Amino acid sequence: MKRVLLSLCALVAFCYSYALDFEVNGIKFTTLTDTTVAVVSKKPKYYGNIIIPSIVTFGTGSYSVTSIGKSAFYYCYNLGSITIPESVTSIEEGAFRDCSSLTNINIPESVTSIGDGVFCGCHSLACVGIPESVTSIGRSVFAGCTRLSSITIPESVTSIGEAAFRGCSSLVSITIPESVTSIGRYAFQECSSLTNITIPESVTIIGEAAFYKCI
Numbered sequence: 632m633k634r635v636l637l638s639l640c641a642l643v644a645f646c647y648s649y650a651l652d653f654e655v656n657g658i659k660f661t662t663l664t665d666t667t668v669a670v671v672s673k674k675p676k677y678y679g680n681i682i683i684p685s686i687v688t689f690g691t692g693s694y695s696v697t698s699i700g701k702s703a704f705y706y707c708y709n710l711g712s713i714t715i716p717e718s719v720t721s722i723e724e725g726a727f728r729d730c731s732s733l734t735n736i737n738i739p740e741s742v743t744s745i746g747d748g749v750f751c752g753c754h755s756l757a758c759v760g761i762p763e764s765v766t767s768i769g770r771s772v773f774a775g776c777t778r779l780s781s782i783t784i785p786e787s788v789t790s791i792g793e794a795a796f797r798g799c800s801s802l803v804s805i806t807i808p809e810s811v812t813s814i815g816r817y818a819f820q821e822c823s824s825l826t827n828i829t830i831p832e833s834v835t836i837i838g839e840a841a842f843y844k845c846i
Contacts, residue, residue: 653689660687662694669698669723678709685716699726701746708732717741722749731755740764747792751775763787768795770815777801780824786810791818793838800824809833814841821845 651662652671658681659673670683687694696716701723704710708731715722717739724746727733735758738745742762747770750756757778761768763785770792773779780801784791786808793815796802802822807814809831816838819825825845830837 651689655687655689656684657681658683658687660689660694660696661700663698665692666694667697668694669700670696670703671700672703672705676709677704677707678711680712681710682714683716683719685718697721699723701725702728704728704730706730712736715739715742720744722746724748725751728752735759738762738765745769745772747771748774754778761785761788768792770794771797774798781805784808784811789813791815793817794820796822798822804828807831807834812836814838816840817843819845 653660659671660668661671662668668687683696685696687696695718697718697720699719699722702725704727705725706729710730710733713736715738720741721744722742725748727750728748729752731754733753734755737760740762743764745765750773751771752775754777756776761784766787767790768788771794774794774797777800779799780803782805784807787810789810790813791811794817795815797817797820800823803824804827806829812833813836814834818838818841820840820843822845
């Protein structure tokens with residue numbers, strides 16, 4: 632009898648290890664835990680103006696939206712705008728990569744992690760705010776954002792990753808806060824409109840070709 636009970640417990644645990652995928656109001660989610668979900672990619676792709684809710688209900692369950700998953704909105708070239716709720720704590724790698732129509736986005740203070748290449752190739756992105764809760768700007772996060780003319784890096788950031796702003800050809804000036812200790816290679820490569828930059832004494836590492844072709 633004990634063996635049967637143990638087997639049933641193992642079966643229940645095994646079933647719960649599988650993520651549940653569902654869609655609510657045109658947005659697709661996958662469960663992370665019994666109470667949290669992430670926004671994930673879907674076909675056909677997202678378009679228009681998207682408002683991500685902080686809580687979604689499916690079946691008998693209610694879930695908090697805590698993450699925008701890897702490549703969730705990748706190549707959604709008809710995405711107009713997106714509203715991210717305060718419940719979200721992480722935006723995963725490539726989440727908005729190549730969303731060429733996205734013009735601005737507000738990242739809430741709840742977000743502590745922004746993955747590599749999140750806004751890479753967002754050619755129309757002209758305005759974005761990085762919250763104080765973020766501690767690093769990862770690899771290629773804003774690479775190829777050709778309309779981005781200015782950005783404020785908060786005091787919470789300690790590192791600027793490889794190719795973070797590579798090819799941001801409209802970026803005119805940028806102030807790096809005292810909290811930053813390293814600037815990755817190619818970080819500002821081909822920022823052809825960059826006329827001035829302030830690098831604090833806290834920076835101990837400036838990577839290869841960090842300002843290459845900043846004419």
